Amino acid sequence: xxxxxxxxxSRKWTGRPAPEPVARAVPRAVEGGQDGxxxxxxYRDGVEHVWLPYAQMKTAAPPVPVVRTRGSxxxxxxxxxxxxxxxxxxxxxxxxxxPHIAAAVARQLETMPHVMLGGMLHEQAARLAxxxxxMLPGDLERVFFTDSGSVAVEVAMKMAVQYWINxxxxxxxxxxxxxxxxxxxxxxxxxVCDPDEGMHGLFKGLLPEQxxxxxxxxxxxxxxxxxxxxxxxxxxxxxxxxxxxxxAGGMLFHDPAVLQRLRALADRHGTLLIFDxxxxxxxxxxxxxxxxxxxxxxxxxxxxxxxxxxxxPLAATVATRRVFDAFxxxxxxxxxxxxxxxxxxxxxxxAANASLDLFERExxxxxxxxxxxxxxxxxxxxxxxxxxxxxxxxxxxxVVELDRIDDVTDLKARFLDxxxxxxxxxxxVYLTPAFTIPADDLRRLTGAIVKVLAGSRGRTPA
Numbered sequence: 151x152x153x154x155x156x157x158x159x160s161r162k163w164t165g166r167p168a169p170e171p172v173a174r175a176v177p178r179a180v181e182g183g184q185d186g187x188x189x190x191x192x193y194r195d196g197v198e199h200v201w202l203p204y205a206q207m208k209t210a211a212p213p214v215p216v217v218r219t220r221g222s223x224x225x226x227x228x229x230x231x232x233x234x235x236x237x238x239x240x241x242x243x244x245x246x247x248x249p250h251i252a253a254a255v256a257r258q259l260e261t262m263p264h265v266m267l268g269g270m271l272h273e274q275a276a277r278l279a280x281x282x283x284x285m286l287p288g289d290l291e292r293v294f295f296t297d298s299g300s301v302a303v304e305v306a307m308k309m310a311v312q313y314w315i316n317x318x319x320x321x322x323x324x325x326x327x328x329x330x331x332x333x334x335x336x337x338x339x340x341x342v343c344d345p346d347e348g349m350h351g352l353f354k355g356l357l358p359e360q361x362x363x364x365x366x367x368x369x370x371x372x373x374x375x376x377x378x379x380x381x382x383x384x385x386x387x388x389x390x391x392x393x394x395x396x397x398a399g400g401m402l403f404h405d406p407a408v409l410q411r412l413r414a415l416a417d418r419h420g421t422l423l424i425f426d427x428x429x430x431x432x433x434x435x436x437x438x439x440x441x442x443x444x445x446x447x448x449x450x451x452x453x454x455x456x457x458x459x460x461x462x463p464l465a466a467t468v469a470t471r472r473v474f475d476a477f478x479x480x481x482x483x484x485x486x487x488x489x490x491x492x493x494x495x496x497x498x499x500x501a502a503n504a505s506l507d508l509f510e511r512e513x514x515x516x517x518x519x520x521x522x523x524x525x526x527x528x529x530x531x532x533x534x535x536x537x538x539x540x541x542x543x544x545x546x547x548x549v550v551e552l553d554r555i556d557d558v559t560d561l562k563a564r565f566l567d568x569x570x571x572x573x574x575x576x577x578x579v580y581l582t583p584a585f586t587i588p589a590d591d592l593r594r595l596t597g598a599i600v601k602v603l604a605g606s607r608g609r610t611p612a
Contacts, residue, residue, distance in 0.1 A: 300336040324386055329346070427441065546583060
């Protein structure tokens with residue numbers, strides 16, 4: 151037994167690794183079962199060693215111990231079942247444990263869990279690349295696989311810079327990105343996130359200097375971006391944007407016309423246009439891909455998250471024929487020198503192919519439209535609540551924006567006590583549920599948000 155485990159077992163269990171008193175009450179969802187039993191041993195031991203994402207480990211509430219998932223429900227170690235309102239960071243678009251995806255992964259596991267794509271190719275990766283090329287608009291046809299959204303964006307940026315180098319143009323190494331944007335947590339992607347509202351201010355000095363502008367929402371901001379591109383065209387490799395919804399930057403919406411303006415500006419000034427569809431891709435905004443709502447084809451597009459239906463890590467960077475042609479050469483120095491070890495993992499590609507089957511066979515976009523309607527109705531009462539400044543819905547995304555959130559940890563705990571998993575951040579409370587969520591579960595989510603934001607601490611019935 152480790153020293154830390156011995157400490158944890160010798161004192162009253164709180165779910166925190168630090169031996170000092172707990173600053174906040176432990177949510178009931180983390181407590182033992184009705185018989186008062188302590189959490190399972192794997193939790194007591196593991197919580198001493200796991201470093202959680204986006205959390206100050208000393209003061210954050212303890213993580214919630216999960217033992218099962220099914221559909222839109224999560225079962226906790228104490229036996230409670232809660233409704234998931236965020237679909238595991240927007241990935242589980244078909245709900246958890248869909249049998250078609252599970253069966254596809256099981257079959258693939260028996261045959262070949264993984265083989266490197268260095269000099270080899272397997273059926274699942276080949277089929278997935280072919281299907282993605284067929285379903286994406288225009289001539290987005292060359293698919294480069296990675297295993298996370300951040301890396302997919304890094305590859306898109308690397309492609310854009312090398313596109314110009316391979317074309318005989320030097321010095322085009324910077325990117326135009328936008329306020330309110332978020333593109334990942336790696337060094338390259340941090341540099342194209344919002345520098346003021348983002349999470350990466352500590353790294354100023356390490357990050358390359360990129361160009362952060364306002365989205366061209368109107369004549370004034372369009373003219374300003376036009377001038378910027380004209381003045382600095384010889385140093386800009388590409389324009390990078392999250393189409394229709396800037397996700398982790400605050401669930402900020404913009405109109406399809408913004409994307410049309412960006413395409414026109416990119417063409418006018420001879421630069422590449424990159425769409426980060428890691429959040430918006432695969433139906434989340436109401437169309438299969440957000441770019442389709444605007445009738446715009448970017449030069450490079452990235453996808454991840456819902457690509458495998460929330461089962462296994464996989465991402466892709468998809469380039470047009472024009473971009474790929476700049477790498478098609480007898481010169482080995484013009485090759486794209488990038489290759490994650492597990493790129494195109496056979497299990498993940500099998501899951502993604504099964505997920506695409508479900509989009510083809512089942513009425514997912516109609517379900518998204520139904521979720522959108524239910525979110526509009528269910529969140530509407532929030533408009534009259536104190537401190538609410540906006541309620542907005544697009545596709546299977548529902549957002550309640552407050553003037554501020556004083557204690558996000560307490561707010562999360564109150565949602566857990568209400569029987570739902572909702573993860574507020576910044577000053578927003580949002581829902582991004584599975585597209586297949588039952589109507590009753592969706593009403594439970596919206597009802598909990600209304601009740602908790604209205605100040606009620608009563609539990610929502612199971």
